[in-house]
Amino acid sequence: MSNLPKSVVIVGGSLAGLLHGLYLKRHGSNVVILEQDPNSIRSSHQAGIAFGPAVQEILAKYDDTGMQSCIPATSTRIAYRRSWELSLNIARRLTSWGLLYRTLRANFDGLASEAVPNPPPPRAGDGKAEYRSGKKVTDLRYDNGVITISFVSQDGTEDSLTADLVIGADGLHSTVRTLLQAPTVKEYSGYVSWRGTVPEKDLPPATVQYFSNRPTLSFLKGTYLVCYPIPPDTGTFTPGTLLLNWVWYCPPSKGDLPTLLTDRTGHTHSNTVPAGLINPAIWASQLASTLESMPPPVATLLSSTKPSAVFVTKVNDALCERAVFCDGKVVLVGDALVTFRPHVAVATEHAARHCLGLGRVWGQEHEEGKGVVMMTMGEWEREVRGYGERVWMASRVLGVWGVGGWWEFWGVVWGFVRILVGGLLRGRR
Ligand SMILES: Cc1cc2nc3c(=O)[nH]c(=O)nc-3n(C[C@H](O)[C@H](O)[C@H](O)COP(=O)(O)OP(=O)(O)OC[C@H]3O[C@@H](n4cnc5c(N)ncnc54)[C@H](O)[C@@H]3O)c2cc1C
Structure with missing residues (x-):
């Protein structure tokens, strides 16, 4: 059974927005991404990101560029001052924001760049995909079951769109989250x-x-x-x-x-x-x-x-208490839902997990033999909230361990234990 939304507006055209946009387009939804940055070829400051199996899975299924996406690292070195170092078998895929962005854009709306000069054509069955740069979302209304998103262009012109589903993928300082007045801890x-x-x-x-x-x-x-x-x-x-x-x-x-x-x-x-x-x-x-x-x-x-x-x-970090709003017609994903401190290096992976989880809600990830079954929007929200909260706290523990003092360290460890125990007790109820 497919619950796929026919028309989708995504607020934010960075990695979370593009991962969701590409996924939905490949499954036949018509997707518009609204991005406030006016530049299509965006600068990433040439800094790196690491990703894991969820991003890998989305690229393996939906990327048609045939390009290498990452450096597959099979170990991680830990060095302590000038005293000693050791190697741990922690595998990560290393890439740059700029390359992943260009690869996703080439597949999503055919953007040509130095990295992908000849973007692949759409597949049969793809939905329509539009990436509108320089569109800053300013308002969101939910009336009589209809979601309307308003935005302003670079020249000050205002416009609006309606959609079956709105995805807030607008990062740490999410406008969608603010408009929904979603309770959030941001520090x-x-x-x-x-x-x-x-x-x-x-x-x-x-x-x-x-x-x-x-x-x-x-x-x-x-x-x-x-x-x-x-x-x-x-x-x-x-x-x-x-x-x-x-x-x-x-x-x-x-x-x-x-x-x-x-x-x-x-x-x-x-x-x-x-x-x-x-x-x-x-x-x-x-x-x-x-x-x-x-x-x-x-x-x-x-x-x-x-x-x-x-x-x-x-x-900074941020944790929003809710992921689903307006009777399931608006969801928050990626950094807009939870921004981890970067020590765990899973922000992009986390956004891809949100996408694959929503795929199960939409009935696209049904694999009986592998135990991958459909879930409701409520189940998805509980799963992403629980996972997000644990990783958010773990990223604080790691950060304070590497940078902070002992008092702060034990303070956040205590917070982590409380979240784990709370999760276990909620699971039993
Ligand atoms: C240009 C850029 C470069 C980055 N480089 C790196 C990097 O090198 N290494 C790294 O680890 N992480 C980097 N990040 C962060 C990384 O992309 C995210 O932490 C992670 O991928 C999750 O991203 P996200 O899409 O949820 O949020 P973000 O990447 O923060 O994206 C949010 C997007 O929403 C847009 N937006 C915000 N408000 C509005 C609005 N009102 N209307 C329309 N659009 C809006 C923003 O312009 C942005 O493009 C970068 C982000 C950006 C935007």
Whole structure:
């Protein structure tokens, strides 16, 4: 039985929106994505993402580009200061936001890019797919069983659409979630992530070799870094053309967040100081504070990063208590529903899980022999809420363990245990 919605509007054209859009289009729904960013070829800051089996499954079934999508890493290195390191059998697929975005766009609405110059044609049975850039959603109304979404274009013109289903995939600061007045816990973690990339060709061969084919987690005093290779947005995987990407989690020095978020022109940003705008003196003092305690390859990587390629972001998280609204005609997915702290590296994977779960609600993932059966919207909401809450708390435990003090650490561990026990008790009732 298929419950597939015939017409769908998706708010937010990043990875969660595109994963859901491609899935629905391939199953015959007509999909419009409304994205506030006016640029079709979007910049990802060339930073990396990791993904897992759910994204892999969606690409295997619905991606017709025939392109390589990731670097398959089979292990993860843990390094403790300059003292010791070990290798764990933790497999991850490593890619860049830019490449995944371009691959999904090529399949969704045939966007040509340097990565996918010849997008694949639609399949027989595909629905219509439209990606409208520069459309900022401003209102959502539910009257007499009909959902109307209003949006404003770059030139200020207002317009609206109706649909059988609206998917809010508009990220951490979700407008859809705000319009629905959905109860949400949204918090600043107390620390930031510094990020950057270096082309392999700009590094000594020994440094490239050290980081090749796997993520490295480097723990220092009250701070840690994650470094791994990723393809550039152009989608090349040839050795020598990759980028080495790093993320460095640490509290702002002397707790001075406003200074850290003030760029070199004197403007103070609310969340991110983009690449190219970092005050070079702040970055130089940040680097100097810790460089000597980093393992030598990590120190080489960071000191080889051009200051113009460095950016800094406040680490926030958010947990919304509900995923389904307006009698099942509006759902929240991806970061709009739960934004994890990035330590668990599962944001995109989580969005893909939401999509495959909704596939079961829509009757598209029915595989009797494998125990994959249909579920109701209510069951889907319970599942994504429970999983989201556990991972949200786990991401806090990991973050505070890597960056925070012992008191905060035991505080979040206690919160995690309460959520696990609460989940078990709810399951018994
Ligand atoms: C440009 C960009 C680059 C990124 N790069 C990385 C990266 O390198 N590494 C990484 O780990 N994660 C990155 N992320 C975050 C990552 O995509 C997400 O954490 C994860 O994939 C889940 O994404 P999401 O689609 O739920 O939310 P997001 O990726 O946050 O996307 C939300 C989308 O909704 C749009 N939007 C918000 N409000 C409105 C509105 N009112 N109307 C219309 N559109 C709206 C936003 O412009 C955005 O495109 C990036 C996100 C973006 C947007």
